[in-house]
Amino acid sequence: MQGLEVRGLSKRFGGLVVSEDIDFDLPPGARKALIGPNGAGKSTFANLVTGILAPTGGSIRFDGQDIAALDEAERVKHGIAKTFQITTLFSGLTVRENLRLPVLERLGQGGRLFRRADSDPKIEAEVEALLAQFDLLALADRPVVDLAYGQQRLVEMALTLALKPRVLILDEPAAGVPSSETHLIIEAIERLPEDLAVLVIEHDMDLVFRVARSIVVLVQGRILTEGMPEEIARNAQVRELYLGGAHG
Amino acid sequence: MNRRLLSLLLILLAGGAAYLLFPYNLAFLTRILIMIVLVLSLDLILGLAGIATLGQAAMYGAGAYAAGLFAIHVWADPVAGLLAGAVAGALLAAVSGAVLMRTQGLTLIMLTIAVAQICAEIANRARGVTGGADGLRGIRPGKVLGLWEFDFIGITGYWYAFAVMFLVFLALAVIARSPFGLSLRGIHESPERMVAIGVSIYRRRLAAYTMGGAIAGIAGALSAQITQLVSLESFSFTLSAEALIMLILGGTGRLYGAILGTVIFMAVHHVAAANDPFNWLFVIGALVLVVVFFLPRGLVALPASLKRLAKGGRHAGS
Numbered sequence: 353m354q355g356l357e358v359r360g361l362s363k364r365f366g367g368l369v370v371s372e373d374i375d376f377d378l379p380p381g382a383r384k385a386l387i388g389p390n391g392a393g394k395s396t397f398a399n400l401v402t403g404i405l406a407p408t409g410g411s412i413r414f415d416g417q418d419i420a421a422l423d424e425a426e427r428v429k430h431g432i433a434k435t436f437q438i439t440t441l442f443s444g445l446t447v448r449e450n451l452r453l454p455v456l457e458r459l460g461q462g463g464r465l466f467r468r469a470d471s472d473p474k475i476e477a478e479v480e481a482l483l484a485q486f487d488l489l490a491l492a493d494r495p496v497v498d499l500a501y502g503q504q505r506l507v508e509m510a511l512t513l514a515l516k517p518r519v520l521i522l523d524e525p526a527a528g529v530p531s532s533e534t535h536l537i538i539e540a541i542e543r544l545p546e547d548l549a550v551l552v553i554e555h556d557m558d559l560v561f562r563v564a565r566s567i568v569v570l571v572q573g574r575i576l577t578e579g580m581p582e583e584i585a586r587n588a589q590v591r592e593l594y595l596g597g598a599h600g
Numbered sequence: 601m602n603r604r605l606l607s608l609l610l611i612l613l614a615g616g617a618a619y620l621l622f623p624y625n626l627a628f629l630t631r632i633l634i635m636i637v638l639v640l641s642l643d644l645i646l647g648l649a650g651i652a653t654l655g656q657a658a659m660y661g662a663g664a665y666a667a668g669l670f671a672i673h674v675w676a677d678p679v680a681g682l683l684a685g686a687v688a689g690a691l692l693a694a695v696s697g698a699v700l701m702r703t704q705g706l707t708l709i710m711l712t713i714a715v716a717q718i719c720a721e722i723a724n725r726a727r728g729v730t731g732g733a734d735g736l737r738g739i740r741p742g743k744v745l746g747l748w749e750f751d752f753i754g755i756t757g758y759w760y761a762f763a764v765m766f767l768v769f770l771a772l773a774v775i776a777r778s779p780f781g782l783s784l785r786g787i788h789e790s791p792e793r794m795v796a797i798g799v800s801i802y803r804r805r806l807a808a809y810t811m812g813g814a815i816a817g818i819a820g821a822l823s824a825q826i827t828q829l830v831s832l833e834s835f836s837f838t839l840s841a842e843a844l845i846m847l848i849l850g851g852t853g854r855l856y857g858a859i860l861g862t863v864i865f866m867a868v869h870h871v872a873a874a875n876d877p878f879n880w881l882f883v884i885g886a887l888v889l890v891v892v893f894f895l896p897r898g899l900v901a902l903p904a905s906l907k908r909l910a911k912g913g914r915h916a917g918s
Contacts, residue, residue: 428798436796442789445782453786454797462783462799463807465775469782515797 354415355379355549356401356432356519361410363396363573370396372573374410378519378549385552385564387584389593393573394553395437398521402434403427414519433517437524437553439504443497447488447507450496451479454514478514486510486540502533509540519549526556538562561585569593604773607856611769615762626754632866633761634822637768638839639846639858641815644772646844647852648781649808650788652705654840655712656816658696658719659689661834663817665723668736668824676742682764682821689817690810692719697809701802713837720835735831739824750826757826764822768815772855775811784808785853845884849891851898860899 356378363371370393378384386394399405401412403424412420419427442450455475456462470476483489486506491499496507505525512520526537534556541563544550554560560567560581567584569576571593577584584590618629638660645651666688667681675681696715700708723730730736743749748756775781787794787801794801824830833839842865850861868887872880895901 425795425798425800428796434796436793440790440793440796442786442793444789445785449782449785453782453794456779456782457797457799461779463804464779466778468777469779511793511797 355382357411357413357416358401359411359413361397361400361412362408363393363400363405364408370573371400371407374570374573374575376568376575378551380518380547380549382549382551383563383565384550385554385560385567386570387554387557387560387567388570388576391572392570394570395523396573397570398434398523398551398553401519402432402521428515428517431516431518432521433512433515433519434521435508435512435523435525437527439501439508439528441496441504441507441511444495446493446495447499448479448483448492450507450511451482451514452476454511455479458515482510482514485513485543487536500533502529502536505529505537506540509537513544517548519551520544522550522552522554524554525552526554526559534559608770611766611859615766619758623753626758628866628870630754630758630761630826632863633758633765634819634826635843635846635866636765636859636862637761637819637822638816639843639850639862640765640768640772640855641812641819642843642847643852643855643858644775644784644815645808645812647847647854647857648776648788649784649805651701651805651809651812652709653712654709654837654844655714655716656812656843657835657837657839658712658716659693659813659816660820660823660839661716661719661723661830662692662813663689663820664824664830664834665730665736665820666817667821668739668830669729671739671741671825672736676740677746678741678744678760678825681741681825682818685817685821685824686814687817689820690814692817693813694806694810697806697813701805701809713840716835716837716840720832723832723835730830733832735829736824737829739828739830741825741828754826761822761826764818768818769855769859772815776855780804780807788853845888847898849888849899851895851900854898854900857898857900864899 358374358376361371361374362369374397386397388394396405400407403422407420411418414430414432419430422430442453452469452475455478456469459475461472461475483492486509488503488506488510491503496504499507509522509525522541525541526534529537538559541550541552552560552563564581566578567581568578569584569590576593577587577590579587622629638656642653642656646653663685667685670681670684700711700715703711724732741750744756744760750756783794783799783804787804791801820834823834846861846865847858848861849865850859851857865884868883869880872883891899895905
């Protein structure tokens with residue numbers, strides 16, 4: 353099968369079960385959202401898929417290949433990338449340098465010594481394209497630390513996209529972004545490549561219902577239900593458990 | 601580009617000016633140059649890659665003893681001796697770094713100190729080879745490139761050290777702007793993110809540490825050839841610590857900072873110690889305090905800070 357295929361995934365910390373028997377598919381071009389109350393295990397799930405955490409049981413396959421034994425860096429090379437919930441950028445470097453780094457590394461040029469980092473026109477063209485795609489051209493030479501938080505979240509997405517992933521996990525892309533800037537994030541997600549498989553983990557329901565074509569609800573480490581946004585919005589159990597009537 | 605060339609020209613001019621202005625202090629000026637090479641090595645691993653160390657003297661000492669022994673037993677050619685020093689420094693850094701680069705923070709600092717102490721103890725015990733506490737004597741380096749003999753006044757020594765320092769500076773300037781240099785800055789800024797973009801930061805850090813070791817080894821080799829003596833002091837904690845202070849004084853992460861910090865530290869030390877042999881450390885201490893408080897990015901940031909101050913900006917250097 354193409355894309356990501358998770359079967360019976362579980363994770364225990366001692367006696368505490370944080371993920372239990374999760375079955376999950378993410379084919380190319382998917383736009384899925386993972387929602388659930390605090391402590392439902394959403395971030396744990398993302399960390400299991402990206403290799404930051406090792407699962408206690410179950411399998412993770414990507415394009416039919418078992419990737420459960422690979423570490424985080426190796427899974428990135430296979431095309432599975434995740435943005436950070438708390439912005440983790442190279443804050444002292446400029447926006448352009450932040451994007452140049454992942455492109456260099458993806459192309460295996462990151463260890464080169466005797467040429468300038470900005471001397472490869474192909475790499476520079478790719479960096480410029482990313483800057484344009486995320487509306488960051490005007491800020492390209494500013495250190496990231498000087499940017500507004502919403503803009504930093506865009507850099508975060510651009511940086512991850514620079515790895516040319518085939519699976520992109522957005523871990524709370526709008527967390528901490530003032531509501532006046534949320535639309536920037538939504539537009540950026542809408543402009544992601546068509547064939548990219550996207551999983552959004554998010555609390556902001558406006559964002560979830562804008563970008564997701566399918567929603568998975570996670571409660572206490574288990575999948576409660578999965579469905580189209582309209583179904584999830586109507587689902588009485590979900591509304592009671594999670595939405596708390598906010599959309600009713 | 602022009603500005604960079606201008607800066608390089610300035611270094612060359614400063615080297616010439618120092619030679620003309622202080623013809624009777626060439627030995628001291630040469631010590632400054634050797635120290636600059638050591639501080640530059642520290643700037644690569646600490647300033648660029650963010651590897652905290654208080655044991656850079658280990659590689660300096662290894663380079664010094666290697667170059668000394670090489671000159672005595674193998675070949676007196678100075679350039680070959682430098683190479684021997686570089687190899688020794690790189691080897692020690694690679695072997696110790698294979699363990700050290702898996703650690704961070706305080707653990708790493710303690711281990712770097714331990715490595716230098718172990719080296720000192722080995723050199724102390726192996727009297728038959730190193731001369732132990734008496735130091736390694738009898739180093740008689742040949743002519744530099746077969747042309748210039750080391751003279752009593754130290755003219756050859758000065759220009760030899762200056763040329764080596766300049767070449768090391770150039771090499772580091774190239775590396776700092778390379779993809780490798782950028783990745784070291786990335787590791788310094790956010791190791792988690794570097795892992796997330798698929799980089800083995802252990803290998804990058806080890807590569808940087810090994811390069812820094814080679815350069816520190818070159819500094820040690822220079823010292824062995826020019827003073828024609830290697831003592832156990834080459835491995836001393838004081839040397840590592842002073843190199844670190846010089847770097848912080850000048851400004852980490854910028855190569856000019858390494859030069860500026862070393863020159864100012866050693867000049868102040870020289871003058872203050874001559875005027876008051878008992879309290880010179882006080883002057884150094886006060887200087888470091890002022891820089892750390894008002895110029896956290898070091899003395900290289902002074903012009904920018906003054907400019908900001910003149911514009912009525914806020915806290916200088918921040």
